[in-house]
């Protein structure tokens with residue numbers, strides 16, 4: 001009798017856990033609805049008359065489809081957008097078989113918190129200091145190199161080397177940058193130092209850099225996507241429908257800035273209590289709502305909030321959370337990947353939970369794993385619905401029976417999570433009949449892409465000057 005009671009209560013507990021986690025499961029119809037709304041916002045972002053109010057900004061990048069060929073030589077590439085800042089030296093050379101080859105040397109610099117959230121001058125002075133250090137190390141201070149800047153935030157471009165920052169995302173907050181020309185801020189900081197010179201020739205988003213670097217591997221690559229600290233995608237759009245830029249011929253890469261999807265209410269019926277808390281306690285409430293469901297900056301925190309909910313319902317850890325688990329940000333996104341990579345003996349899960357002050361039973365390890373899977377699977381499916389929206393939009397625009405396309409992808413969540421990739425790709429394919437999609441991962445895409453586009457920009461500049 002006693003045993004029976006125990007079994008019943010265990011069974012009830014599991015049912016209750018499942019009920020809480022079931023909110024994260026999205027049906028195919030729901031994903032189709034997300035995809036439809038994404039396509040609708042994309043349309044609104046592209047049109048002049050609706051652009052202002054659209055959440056998905058569809059920003060023209062001035063990266064065009066017309067191949068002009070590229071310069072060869074040394075280029076410097078900067079990559080700012082995640083938790084680190086990278087400086088790279090990229091040698092673009094000719095290769096008999098593939099037409100080009102690149103070699104890189106790079107160095108990573110971590111960005112101090114006060115540079116991220118202080119003033120724009122402080123942030124760009126720090127960047128200039130890192131470049132100076134890099135040039136010293138490679139004994140290149142005397143050279144005035146062309147520079148490509150991967151700047152992974154929403155930028156309204158006026159040309160490939162000119163654009164204003166619309167708003168910061170991903171925990172950056174340096175004051176005095178929003179509304180200003182980013183390349184100007186960089187040039188001013190280099191001038192202030194006065195110990196080296198640079199010729200800033202191109203600024204690109206990381207999605208664009210990823211697409212470009214993959215394009216050199218596969219000429220069908222016309223989409224770039226990042227699922228890392230942030231989440232975003234770009235693709236090649238017909239010039240005639242990019243209403244913000246004059247001209248009809250060819251294609252231009254559009255940076256969708258889809259992370260802001262939902263900011264004008266399109267995701268309200270999908271957002272859960274945990275999403276609302278993550279947003280309210282973030283540095284940019286009300287902004288980047290789609291990104292907050294998917295990307296690495298928020299995934300761990302979402303799991304932490306789900307775990308606290310289970311604790312509060314007395315379904316986990318005897319109803320008692322540890323002091324660490326109660327702290328915002330204490331459950332890192334890498335824990336989600338590590339927990340889901342556990343081979344079944346629960347060792348990895350146990351180790352992680354003990355480092356945050358918990359003593360889990362085997363069943364509790366399994367429940368924590370289920371919580372992680374719920375959050376990351378929803379992220380993969382939501383992201384898949386967004387990309388399916390982009391690809392269906394492209395097929396409709398191009399009026400093709402069958403669209404054959406390659407997507408270049410980068411980002412820590414995509415690359416390091418054990419099942420995100422697979423679940424994401426399946427969702428995209430389920431939602432895009434009549435499309436033949438290849439996914440490729442970019443290696444060092446952010447830096448290489450910036451250097452390659454700079455090489456193209458240099459060639460164009462030479463041709464214009466002739």
Ligand code: BGC
Pocket residue numbers: 081151152153154169170205206207226228229230231232233257259291
């Ligand atoms: C930014 C995008 C960027 C993405 C991935 C987002 O927060 O707004 O510009 O591409 O993160 O890094």
